[in-house]
Amino acid sequence: MRFPSAIVAKGAAIVAAVAILLSSGPAGTADDVPEPEGVWTGPMHGTTPKTLKGAIVLDIAGLDALMAQRALFLDVGPADKKPADFPKDLPWLPIHRTIPGSVWLPGAGAAPLEQAREDVFYARVEELTRGDKSRPVVTFCHPDCWGSWNTAKRLVLKGYTRVHWYPDGIEGWQITHETAAVKPDSVWDAASASGTQP
Amino acid sequence: MGIGTAMKTLSLVLGLILSAPLLGGSALATDANDPEREARWQEISAYIFGDRKVEPTDSLIKIEAPKRAMDAALVPITLTMADKGNVKSVYLLIDDNPSPFAAHFTFGPAADPGELKLRVRIDAYTNVHAVVETKDGKLFQTVAFVKASGGCSAPMGVSDEEAMKGMGDMKMKFAGDAQGGGPLAATLMVRHPNFNGMQMNLTTRSVRPARYINKIIVSYGDSDVVTIDGDISIATDPVFNFSFVPAGAGPMKVVVSDTEGGHWEQSFTTTALSN
Numbered sequence: 001m002r003f004p005s006a007i008v009a010k011g012a013a014i015v016a017a018v019a020i021l022l023s024s025g026p027a028g029t030a031d032d033v034p035e036p037e038g039v040w041t042g043p044m045h046g047t048t049p050k051t052l053k054g055a056i057v058l059d060i061a062g063l064d065a066l067m068a069q070r071a072l073f074l075d076v077g078p079a080d081k082k083p084a085d086f087p088k089d090l091p092w093l094p095i096h097r098t099i100p101g102s103v104w105l106p107g108a109g110a111a112p113l114e115q116a117r118e119d120v121f122y123a124r125v126e127e128l129t130r131g132d133k134s135r136p137v138v139t140f141c142h143p144d145c146w147g148s149w150n151t152a153k154r155l156v157l158k159g160y161t162r163v164h165w166y167p168d169g170i171e172g173w174q175i176t177h178e179t180a181a182v183k184p185d186s187v188w189d190a191a192s193a194s195g196t197q198p
Numbered sequence: 199m200g201i202g203t204a205m206k207t208l209s210l211v212l213g214l215i216l217s218a219p220l221l222g223g224s225a226l227a228t229d230a231n232d233p234e235r236e237a238r239w240q241e242i243s244a245y246i247f248g249d250r251k252v253e254p255t256d257s258l259i260k261i262e263a264p265k266r267a268m269d270a271a272l273v274p275i276t277l278t279m280a281d282k283g284n285v286k287s288v289y290l291l292i293d294d295n296p297s298p299f300a301a302h303f304t305f306g307p308a309a310d311p312g313e314l315k316l317r318v319r320i321d322a323y324t325n326v327h328a329v330v331e332t333k334d335g336k337l338f339q340t341v342a343f344v345k346a347s348g349g350c351s352a353p354m355g356v357s358d359e360e361a362m363k364g365m366g367d368m369k370m371k372f373a374g375d376a377q378g379g380g381p382l383a384a385t386l387m388v389r390h391p392n393f394n395g396m397q398m399n400l401t402t403r404s405v406r407p408a409r410y411i412n413k414i415i416v417s418y419g420d421s422d423v424v425t426i427d428g429d430i431s432i433a434t435d436p437v438f439n440f441s442f443v444p445a446g447a448g449p450m451k452v453v454v455s456d457t458e459g460g461h462w463e464q465s466f467t468t469t470a471l472s473n
Binding site: 043045080081082083084085086087090091092093094095097142170171174179180181 | 234238241242245246294296297298299321322323345347348394395396398405407408412429430457
C-alpha cells in the first residue's frame with residue numbers, strides 16, 4: 001500500500017499529538033503497568049504491561065518473521081455469547097475471524113482458570129507442539145486484553161522456551177493482512193462444554 | 199470505546215499505516231468478492247429472506263459508509279434509494295456481526311424513501327449489505343466493506359443508571375420548506391443505551407443484560423411514515439434521518455418500544471421549522 005505524503009505527514013502529526021497526550025498522562029496509566037507475579041486475575045479487559053518476562057513481545061514485523069518458522073499461533077479471544085432473550089426469528093450467527101492457521105481456544109487466558117481446564121489447556125498445547133517445549137508459540141487476542149498475556153505467562157511458567165506475545169492481536173493483524181474464519185478448537189471446546197467452564 | 203482505547207487504536211492504525219510502505223505493495227485483497235464472505239452472505243440471506251431471490255443492484259440502493267470507522271460503536275451509514283417511488287422497505291444487514299440483522303425500515307404512504315441515515319455497531323471487518331424491497335415484492339442488494347472492530351463488545355464507561363438516565367426522551371429536527379408542500383427531512387434522536395447484552399459494565403465487571411429498542415413507529419396525521427424494526431447493532435442513543443411528505447396538519451407521532459416493555463410516545467409539529 002502506498003499513501004500520499006500529505007496523508008503520511010498528517011498521520012505523523014496526529015501520532016505526535018497522541019504521543020504527547022499519552023506521555024503527559026498521570027503516573028500509573030498507559031505506559032507503566034507493572035507485570036504481575038503470576039497470571040493476572042483482575043478484569044480481562046484493561047491496559048496490559050508492555051513486557052512479559054521470559055517471553056518476546058512482537059510487533060507485526062516480528063510476527064511476520066515468525067510466520068516462516070512453523071510457530072504455533074494460539075488465539076484466546078472470547079467467543080460471542082448469545083444475549084438472553086435473543087429473538088427466535090432472527091439469525092444468531094457468531095463468526096470468529098483470526099490470523100490464518102491459528103488454533104482458537106476461547107477464554108483460555110482467563111484467570112483463575114479451573115484446575116481441570118488448565119490441565120486441558122496444557123495438555124492441548126503439549127499435543128499441538130508434539131511435546132517440543134522449544135517450538136515457537138505466539139499468543140494473542142485483542143488490544144487491552146489480558147487473556148493473551150496470561151496465556152503466554154502460563155507457557156513461560158510451564159517451561160516453554162520460545163514464547164511470543166502479540167499484544168496488538170487480531171485488530172493489529174487485520175490492518176495489513178487477511179483473516180480467516182475459525183471454529184473453536186474441538187478438544188478445548190469439548191472440555192469447555194462438559195461442565196468444566198467457570 | 200473509551201478515549202484511551204480509541205487513542206491507542208488510532209496510534210496503532212496510524213503506526214501501521216506509516217510503516218505500510220515498507221511492506222511493499224501488498225494491497226489487501228479483502229473485499230466483497232471473497233468466496234468465504236459470499237458464502238456467509240448466502241447463509242444470512244437464506245435465513246432472512248428464505249427462498250426469495252435477492253439480486254445485486256448498482257443503482258436501486260446504495261450504501262455510503264466509512265471505509266475505516268474511527269469508532270466501531272458508532273458507524274454512520276447512509277442509504278440512498280434511486281427509484282424512491284417504488285420502495286416498500288429497506289433492510290440493513292451487517293454480515294459479520296454475531297446478530298447480522300441490524301434494521302428493517304418499512305415505509306408508509308407519507309414517506310419519501312429516497313434516503314435513510316443511521317448509526318450502527320460493527321464488530322469486525324465486514325461486508326455490510328443493504329437490501330431494498332420494491333413495491334412488487336422484489337429484493338435487490340448492494341454491499342460495502344467496512345473496517346471497524348469491537349463495536350459490539352466495546353465497554354461503556356458509565357454506570358447502568360447513568361446510561362439509562364432519560365431513557366426514551368426524544369428530539370426531532372425538521373428541515374426543508376414547510377409551506378412548499380414538498381418533502382421534509384426529519385432527524386429523530388432517541389435517548390436509549392441500547393444495551394446489546396455483550397458489553398462489559400466496567401464498574402461491576404459483569405456483562406450488561408440486553409435491553410434495546412426493537413420498534414419505532416413514525417406517523418404523520420393518519421398516515422404511516424416509517425416503521426423501524428431494530429436489533430442490537432443499532433448504536434447507543436439512536437439517531438435516524440428520513441424524509442416524509444407532510445399532508446395536512448400532522449402532527450408527527452413517534453412511538454418507541456424496547457425489549458423490556460419500555461414504551462414512549464411523543465408528537466412533534468412541523469410549524470417550528472428552523473429554516
